[in-house]
Amino acid sequence: MHRILVIGGGYAGFYAARGLEKRLRRDEAEITVVDPRPYMTYQPFLPEVAAGSIEARHAAVALRRHLRRSKIIAGSVVRIDHAGRQVVIRAAEGEELVRDYDVVVVTAGAVTRKFPVPGIDQLAIGLKHVEEAVAIRDRILVSFDRAAGLPIGPERTRLLTVVFVGGGFTGVEGFGETLSLAMALLGSYPELSADDLQFHLVEARDRILPEVSDGPGEWVVESLRRRGAHIHLNVSMVSAEDSHVVLSDGTDFDAGLIVWTAGNAANPVVAEHTDLPVTESGLLQVRSDLQVGTDLKPVPDAWAAGDVASIPDVTSSDPAARTVPNAQHAYRQGRHLARNIAAVLRGRAPKPYQHASLGTVATLGLGRGIFESGPVVIKGFPAWLLHRGYHVLAVPSWERKVRVLVGWIPPVLFGRDIVSLQAVQTPRDAFVRGGAPHGRQ
Numbered sequence: 001m002h003r004i005l006v007i008g009g010g011y012a013g014f015y016a017a018r019g020l021e022k023r024l025r026r027d028e029a030e031i032t033v034v035d036p037r038p039y040m041t042y043q044p045f046l047p048e049v050a051a052g053s054i055e056a057r058h059a060a061v062a063l064r065r066h067l068r069r070s071k072i073i074a075g076s077v078v079r080i081d082h083a084g085r086q087v088v089i090r091a092a093e094g095e096e097l098v099r100d101y102d103v104v105v106v107t108a109g110a111v112t113r114k115f116p117v118p119g120i121d122q123l124a125i126g127l128k129h130v131e132e133a134v135a136i137r138d139r140i141l142v143s144f145d146r147a148a149g150l151p152i153g154p155e156r157t158r159l160l161t162v163v164f165v166g167g168g169f170t171g172v173e174g175f176g177e178t179l180s181l182a183m184a185l186l187g188s189y190p191e192l193s194a195d196d197l198q199f200h201l202v203e204a205r206d207r208i209l210p211e212v213s214d215g216p217g218e219w220v221v222e223s224l225r226r227r228g229a230h231i232h233l234n235v236s237m238v239s240a241e242d243s244h245v246v247l248s249d250g251t252d253f254d255a256g257l258i259v260w261t262a263g264n265a266a267n268p269v270v271a272e273h274t275d276l277p278v279t280e281s282g283l284l285q286v287r288s289d290l291q292v293g294t295d296l297k298p299v300p301d302a303w304a305a306g307d308v309a310s311i312p313d314v315t316s317s318d319p320a321a322r323t324v325p326n327a328q329h330a331y332r333q334g335r336h337l338a339r340n341i342a343a344v345l346r347g348r349a350p351k352p353y354q355h356a357s358l359g360t361v362a363t364l365g366l367g368r369g370i371f372e373s374g375p376v377v378i379k380g381f382p383a384w385l386l387h388r389g390y391h392v393l394a395v396p397s398w399e400r401k402v403r404v405l406v407g408w409i410p411p412v413l414f415g416r417d418i419v420s421l422q423a424v425q426t427p428r429d430a431f432v433r434g435g436a437p438h439g440r441q
């Protein structure tokens with residue numbers, strides 16, 4: 001019996017474990033998945049969760065429901081000692097357990113890349129997890145409620161000022177969706193107008209959405225500007241202390257919400273806490289067949305896929321090319337990795353992973369999107385429909401597809417739900433105060 005340990009139950013890990021369950025008999029392999037979250041996050045839905053177009057729970061795919069045979073351990077791997085075939089797992093409560101394995105699959109993804117900008121550790125929020133998307137939506141709704149009760153002035157302007165840092169996929173989609181939410185909210189807040197909203201997107205390079213070519217990228221910038229957004233290119237954030245944002249071109253303003261979406265950084269567990277080989281940027285060094293190591297120096301019994309790994313792109317003529325860290329690859333790599341592990345355990349040779357990109361599709365807010373695949377570019381509403389269609393088909397399991405599809409109907413009929421549940425973060429307040437007004441000592 002082979003003990004296979006999957007570290008991370010996200011995109012690549014979920015599909016790897018599911019593939020292993022299908023391919024290996026119960027008496028052949030014991031599969032264990034370790035993840036601090038009991039669900040796989042369907043990250044492409046997070047911008048729409050932040051905008052209230054998708055119910056937060058529908059972006060989370062329960063591991064226990066869909067991985068029937070795998071053992072699920074709730075915890076973070078804090079050390080991988082491959083020489084000893086052991087990992088150290090830390091549970092949420094802090095206690096540690098050591099787990100032995102025969103084969104390890106590292107699919108722990110990446111983390112949000114941060115820079116030492118004063119103030120961001122206190123104020124900024126990422127957009128990689130469900131709770132972050134929910135908090136972004138709640139913060140916007142609460143800011144609208146507060147701003148509506150204030151006279152025109154600096155505090156009202158601050159509350160209605162939102163800044164996204166980073167113009168990649170996550171930043172642009174999150175920005176477009178929350179701008180769309182804010183514009184829709186104005187219909188329920190007659191005290192506020194579009195002129196009160198200040199939405200800033202800050203990007204250090206001269207263009208946004210590096211995944212699309214120049215023309216469509218410029219169109220996205222123009223379309224966001226036409227919607228009243230401020231797009232700052234070739235500019236970075238230098239400070240955000242006490243909500244006061246200062247940009248590298250001297251622009252400054254107070255912000256009520258700072259969303260940090262400046263790309264991916266290596267997961268610390270592989271960058272710093274393993275004896276497996278890593279690249280200079282802290283990614284696991286992986287061969288084209290998804291086994292860890294290089295062609296000259298493969299590491300037996302260690303496999304990796306997804307954003308945690310540097311994987312040769314065999315479809316490119318450039319031998320240095322690596323597969324792009326996105327869901328398109330993570331999903332396929334997870335499945336491929338399962339096929340290869342099953343093959344090797346049964347004495348057959350693994351095959352190289354190859355997948356040529358299907359193109360790029362992004363939402364820019366309700367009814368707006370951009371799609372590019374080779375020479376084909378689709379803009380606006382048809383691209384947005386493509387985005388929704390593609391992702392509802394791509395989210396794992398029919399159960400999730402149906403929940404998401406059904407959830408899209410009420411907003412079409414009745415508009416978005418505009419209630420913030422931020423109070424769930426302090427659920428004992430009402431009980432403790434016993435009806436006393438807020439602020440009473």
Ligand SMILES: Cc1cc2nc3c(=O)[nH]c(=O)nc-3n(C[C@H](O)[C@H](O)[C@H](O)COP(=O)(O)OP(=O)(O)OC[C@H]3O[C@@H](n4cnc5c(N)ncnc54)[C@H](O)[C@@H]3O)c2cc1C
Nearest residue numbers: 008010011012043044076077108109306307326327328330
């Ligand atoms: C907002 C947003 C929108 C996106 N939209 C798109 C899109 O439209 N199209 C597209 O192709 N891609 C998109 N992406 C990118 C895509 O979601 C990622 O590339 C993909 O999720 C990577 O899969 P993964 O399995 O490598 O990592 P993840 O899906 O991030 O999974 C990693 C898992 O590992 C767990 N983990 C982390 N550390 C540990 C540890 N130490 N021990 C145990 N478990 C651990 C995490 O909890 C997580 O469950 C988007 C990303 C974001 C954030």
